[in-house]
Amino acid sequence: xxxxxxxxxxxxxxxxxxxxxxxxxxxxxxxxxxxxxxxxxxxxxxxxxxxxxxxxxxxxxxxxxxxxxxxxxxxxxxxxxxxxxxxxxxxxxxxxxxxxxxxxxxxxxxxxxxxxx
Amino acid sequence: xxxxxxxxxxxxxxxxxxxxxxxxxxxxxxxxxxxxxxxxxxxxxxxxxxxxxxxxxxxxxxxxxxxxxxxxxxxxxxxxxxxxxxxxxxxxxxxxxxxxxxxxxxxxxxxxx
Numbered sequence: 001x002x003x004x005x006x007x008x009x010x011x012x013x014x015x016x017x018x019x020x021x022x023x024x025x026x027x028x029x030x031x032x033x034x035x036x037x038x039x040x041x042x043x044x045x046x047x048x049x050x051x052x053x054x055x056x057x058x059x060x061x062x063x064x065x066x067x068x069x070x071x072x073x074x075x076x077x078x079x080x081x082x083x084x085x086x087x088x089x090x091x092x093x094x095x096x097x098x099x100x101x102x103x104x105x106x107x108x109x110x111x112x113x114x115x116x117x
Numbered sequence: 118x119x120x121x122x123x124x125x126x127x128x129x130x131x132x133x134x135x136x137x138x139x140x141x142x143x144x145x146x147x148x149x150x151x152x153x154x155x156x157x158x159x160x161x162x163x164x165x166x167x168x169x170x171x172x173x174x175x176x177x178x179x180x181x182x183x184x185x186x187x188x189x190x191x192x193x194x195x196x197x198x199x200x201x202x203x204x205x206x207x208x209x210x211x212x213x214x215x216x217x218x219x220x221x222x223x224x225x226x227x228x229x230x
Contacts, residue, residue: 044220108160
């Protein structure tokens, strides 16, 4: 299957700092990238969908000024958690897909565990 | 989004087959049935998908009911590495909100040695 690289895998930061997470599709061009958040013992929650060259579409309840998404190329999307606070501590996961029809597969990164002190 | 219902947990013994059920009674005629799994502390990985006919790949088989209101993921010989949360998800038309993968609670599969 295709490979999606997510970096960093783990980050610990102080409250008030900003953290950038990168998501790269290594062997295919992704029309669409997705960002999810997962709290312990819970399922994945979709935060936003981004298409290359256009603004991300955020899910209801997700602050777009808090979670900045940039999808500058067909192989790279970044999520920046601005002014992170302890409640932002979570497991962030990206996925990428070349969406043409309903059968297309999403490929996921390994996730980034963010701990805000 | 059309909803799926899965058991919270299932257990299996190593090297035995596992049948993971999924109900999706509100599935539309154009929704694909996707299965993903998530190992501990990792991102999900694709397992299999189908529309109407049963599907086989190197990881698993997918049996889809004739009325498409339910499906079963079959792991032919479970290994300890198959212990994961398995998600059954319906995917709709690309370009619509239904094309997103919306994860439910999934089924936690435990494989006993």
